Amino acid sequence: METLDLHGVFRDDRAIYRTVQQALFRCSATGVDVLEIIPGRGSGTLKRRVLAFLEQRQLKRLYTRVEEDPGNAGRILVHFR
Numbered sequence: 001m002e003t004l005d006l007h008g009v010f011r012d013d014r015a016i017y018r019t020v021q022q023a024l025f026r027c028s029a030t031g032v033d034v035l036e037i038i039p040g041r042g043s044g045t046l047k048r049r050v051l052a053f054l055e056q057r058q059l060k061r062l063y064t065r066v067e068e069d070p071g072n073a074g075r076i077l078v079h080f081r
Contacts, residue, residue, distance in 0.1 A: 002027055005038040010046050017053055027080055028062040034079055035063075041074035050076060 004023045009015040020037065027035045039046040053059070054066050054076075062080065069075040 001034040001036055002032045003036045003038065006046060006050070007038070007040055010040070013049070016046070016049065020050060020053060021059065024059055024062050024078065027078075032080060034077055037076040037078065038074060039076065044073070047074070047076065054078065 002023070004019065006016060006019065009019055023035055023037075026032075037050060039050050051066065051068075054063075063078050064081050065079045067077040067079065069077060
């Protein structure tokens with residue numbers, strides 16, 4: 001499992017998308033089974049933006065499913081093939 005903490009880039013949409021996209025491609029290419037994305041709890045705005053970004057067709061081809069952690073609202077798990 002690899003972890004991506006978005007607390008440092010949460011105010012810059014371009015940085016968020018670039019950071020998430022790079023992590024997805026890296027995990028897919030290196031055989032990582034799960035990417036844990038930490039958008040934080042807060043108001044949920046960043047989490048919603050990340051989930052919407054993950055729905056893009058070119059990114060959906062990289063992973064098998066996205067799971068929201070029911071025990072931790074500030075955590076998204078992306079499972080790879």
